[in-house]
Amino acid sequence: MLHRSGPEARAEDLLARAGRGDKDAFAGVFDIFSPVVMGLACRILRDPAQAEEVTQDVMIEIWRTADRYVPERGSAKAWVLTLAHRRAVDRVRAAQAGMEREQRARTLLPEGAFDVVAEVVEHHDEQRRVYRCLASLSRSQRVPLVLAYYQGLTYLEVAHALSAPVGTVKSRMRAALRQLRACMEAGR
Amino acid sequence: MTAEDDPHEAIAAYVLNALPPAEEAAFENHLAGCSTCTEEITAFREVVAELAAAQSAPVPQHIRTTTLKAITHIHQESAPRPPRTAGRRRPALVLAASITAAALLAGTTAWQYTEAEHARTQAAQARGSSQALTDLLVAPDVTVHTAKLTDGARAAVTVSRGQGKAVFAAQGLPAPDEGKTYELWYAFTTGDLHPAGLVSGDARHAPHLLKGPLNKAVAVGITLEPASGSKQPTSKPLGIIPITL
Numbered sequence: 001m002l003h004r005s006g007p008e009a010r011a012e013d014l015l016a017r018a019g020r021g022d023k024d025a026f027a028g029v030f031d032i033f034s035p036v037v038m039g040l041a042c043r044i045l046r047d048p049a050q051a052e053e054v055t056q057d058v059m060i061e062i063w064r065t066a067d068r069y070v071p072e073r074g075s076a077k078a079w080v081l082t083l084a085h086r087r088a089v090d091r092v093r094a095a096q097a098g099m100e101r102e103q104r105a106r107t108l109l110p111e112g113a114f115d116v117v118a119e120v121v122e123h124h125d126e127q128r129r130v131y132r133c134l135a136s137l138s139r140s141q142r143v144p145l146v147l148a149y150y151q152g153l154t155y156l157e158v159a160h161a162l163s164a165p166v167g168t169v170k171s172r173m174r175a176a177l178r179q180l181r182a183c184m185e186a187g188r
Numbered sequence: 189m190t191a192e193d194d195p196h197e198a199i200a201a202y203v204l205n206a207l208p209p210a211e212e213a214a215f216e217n218h219l220a221g222c223s224t225c226t227e228e229i230t231a232f233r234e235v236v237a238e239l240a241a242a243q244s245a246p247v248p249q250h251i252r253t254t255t256l257k258a259i260t261h262i263h264q265e266s267a268p269r270p271p272r273t274a275g276r277r278r279p280a281l282v283l284a285a286s287i288t289a290a291a292l293l294a295g296t297t298a299w300q301y302t303e304a305e306h307a308r309t310q311a312a313q314a315r316g317s318s319q320a321l322t323d324l325l326v327a328p329d330v331t332v333h334t335a336k337l338t339d340g341a342r343a344a345v346t347v348s349r350g351q352g353k354a355v356f357a358a359q360g361l362p363a364p365d366e367g368k369t370y371e372l373w374y375a376f377t378t379g380d381l382h383p384a385g386l387v388s389g390d391a392r393h394a395p396h397l398l399k400g401p402l403n404k405a406v407a408v409g410i411t412l413e414p415a416s417g418s419k420q421p422t423s424k425p426l427g428i429i430p431i432t433l
């Protein structure tokens with residue numbers, strides 16, 4: 001992970017320079033990452049206008065805190081998307097009551113859940129790998145992961161939506177991420 | 189040890205931002221002393237980033253223009269650089285503070301940003317000046333409760349039942365009229381209201397540790413009162429923030 005090259009290394013370099021106040025470098029960071037931040041925000045919020053606001057907030061927050069980014073602790077992409085996911089989830093929770101989000105989640109179940117996953121996928125190699133790995137999870141692992149990550153549900157809400165014990169949901173999430181990690185690392 | 193007792197168990201829910209605030213703060217406390225979890229989280233974040241990166245969406249040009257313009261007015265934080273080997277970070281503090289900030293700032297758009305940043309700076313100063321506040325923010329049972337006030341302002345009350353304390357913070361409170369102040373109240377199921385401290389116009393953006401014991405208060409209220417404060421509210425509350433789960 002520490003030996004990055006090509007676009008990845010460029011993103012790390014730009015983010016580090018942005019952290020030192022380089023506005024041109026920040027423009028580069030914006031161009032690399034704002035489309036994925038926007039994609040994630042659209043997915044979670046399901047409202048382009050709110051997603052645009054979140055994207056703007058996230059990019060400004062990146063500018064403000066870029067100096068905290070430590071390359072040894074992960075890629076620029078992971079750092080940016082961690083921040084973006086948090087913002088989008090906070091926003092959706094503030095905007096929609098838990099019941100509403102759970103209800104929406106329920107309409108995606110039981111048959112629709114995998115479509116949610118399929119919907120993620122566009123036909124690029126990188127994304128096919130994610131899809132393949134998500135598909136390799138058992139349904140009982142995949143569904144809680146998808147509901148939490150893409151719908152902004154807490155694990156308690158996931159448990160409620162699935163009528164599953166909360167402890168079980170928590171441990172399935174861990175099993176899911178471990179399996180996903182193994183699959184993605186094997187595919188490199 | 190059952191799965192539910194295992195503190196490492198929450199790791200995935202944490203990475204997915206799927207823990208409720210109190211459990212998130214508790215996990216952060218665990219994380220501060222657990223190198224196993226710290227390493228796994230780094231790896232999980234990379235995996236999860238791939239889930240996000242699987243879909244992008246075009247960003248309108250005006251968002252780019254506004255953002256690049258906005259940053260020219262926005263001060264950058266310089267990262268505190270603790271020694272890499274230091275094991276005594278206090279992420280829970282940062283986290284709990286950011287929960288409150290996030291609750292307050294949800295929906296903040298760029299043009300409000302300077303004000304928001306100002307509020308956060310003051311919050312940081314207030315944290316620095318008050319050990320009690322710091323202790324509260326790192327309490328393992330900390331919960332955060334938010335509500336909209338009548339005038340469009342947003343309020344968050346951070347509570348630790350274990351410590352019997354609560355902190356009030358608001359975003360967008362208008363300056364009170366000359367000779368007036370905001371007053372906070374603890375509300376009880378009996379209908380009793382106990383004064384819980386004043387919030388002056390100047391300090392209305394800073395967090396306030398509520399005065400007096402929390403006891404079994406079920407809500408925190410805020411009213412406008414004469415500058416010296418009142419023993420009982422003399423005006424209609426701007427808001428009541430329930431603080432029970």
Ligand SMILES: [Zn+2]
Nearest residue numbers: 196222224225
């Ligand atoms: Zn651990």
